[in-house]
Amino acid sequence: MNRLGVIAVVVGAIFAVTVPLFLKPYGIYLSSTWTVLTIAAMGLNLTLGYAGQVSLAQGAFVGIGAYTTALLMQAGVPYPLAFIAAGLLCFSIGWVLGYPALRVQHHYLAFVTLAFTTLVFLVLRNEEWLTGGTYGLSGISRPVLFGWSTNSSLRFYYFSLGILAVLAAGTWWMLRSPWGRAFIALRENPIRALSLGLDTRRYTLMAFAIGSSIGGLSGAVFAPLVQYIEPLSFALNLSLNLLLMVIVGGSGYFFGPFVGALVAVLLPEWLRFIQGYYLVFYAVLVMAMMAFCPTGILGLVDRIVKAVNMRRDPPQPALRPERTSP
């Protein structure tokens, strides 16, 4: 990462830590929502941005994580264990789900995960003995960590921000390990990656399963944040929104999900005046973005920065390949 990028990240981090201190409770709640959505979108970015597969099940994984955490906590399991269980469960489900879908090409995973999201919704709604059906689960308590209660909204925000930071650091590290390099190789040229001896299917599956487990972890933060969960929150809409967040922010850019989630949280607040037409506006925005700048907001920033750099110090003529056409 270049110097400009480091400065942007540091400034962003300072904002994330200080801004909620000056916000009303609703603003703090929105900030916490941002962290939850960012975690979920970060997981999806692994699947979409790095392994190049469309998943429409990220919302369902958030739901599975949230229900797992809530149910285990109600059974008396301490929060950290429930948190880990949510991640592990989503990892295994992701593995089992991705296995058949990734056997075939043509974005089959998109539709398999679309059907999976419907299936998860049906299970959450129908299995009343476990999930409470349409009434959902209420009274989910906020975790107490080492005697430090996260009951106040500001404390919970710092708790979720901390989890976001840890998961982001973990993902960053993973993407720089040989695994992450393999993920990027998959996206750039799957056939070449295969011919270089990478087991592409296993790595794609791995990216999808890890992305899903991060989705589950975001659900584990979501449940104590809202303290009441119901099936409808995890229907197809959430998966679609998460997908659009990754795209709008810039898929394949590490910080894309951070920007995309911020847009998704702030835009409905700024666009209060158009009421029901908010999603219409959002959809048009995404379509326009796909037509003119499919790499998202960070892709656009990247392009502008490169253009400015080019103008400031153009590449030396000696390094430039000889021109063959006028």
Place this chain on the structure above:
Amino acid sequence: MASFIQLLVSGLATGAIYALIAVGFTLLWQTSQTINFAQGEFVMLPAFFILEAMYLGAPFWLAILIGIALSVLLLGLVFKLIIVDPMLKHGVLPLVISTIALSLFIKEMTKNLYSSNAQPFPALAPPIDLHFFGAVISTQSLVVLAVAIGAVVALHLLLHKTRLGRSMQATAQNPTLARILGIPVRRMVLYTFLLNAVLCAIASILISPIYLAKFINGETLGVAAFLAAIIGGFNQVRGAIFGGFVLGILDNLSAAYLSSSYRGAFPLLILIAVIMWRPQGLLGRVEERTV
């Protein structure tokens, strides 16, 4: 037995509608690598065009014609020119995202302009119950079946017996070779988009009296179309037709005999089974991949 026949007929009727939607879906995929995630919304929307035309005073038959014409214009021509064409150069993924956004757009627009309540939609035939060997079959499902099969037969004749249809098929199978043979490939691709819009409008007219016109209808219909296409075979028109019927019948039978609250789950299990054992679909050909 009587109830089995009853379920079979209504399953065939639903299946015929799924088949229409799935055929359009595979045609778009074959000619232009467009995976249309808004296909379900393309079926939901024409019903509202027709309701709007009737609201403005048009009789039902005229409203149907207006609905089909508007579908061809908006869901065929405008969709092709504004959404698909600028996106093709970016590859499959941005187009997928764009059609997902389009489905959101259509859904939310319909919800805002109409309401989230279901609107009653006139049936093509008065609902009279006919009795065959103890089974009760409504004229509605017979009419649905007749119209859908008529449409499928007409489509088959168009694709296999006319010069235009054969050009469209050639375009779908090998665009480069088709161009060398002097087929106007771009126009043929456009025709498949228009054809898809017509098929969606017909499906809309058939399904809306049963499900009522509702903005949310597209979600299940879109998934059904895709499932039908995968089960039958993504690269074959007859595969999509076959898949549609299989899906419709299984859907009805499983809802009656196994569990109605998990109605949506059985097609998914079939889908996974097909992908595991026959990923090219039951009637599909294996596609080779070029480097």
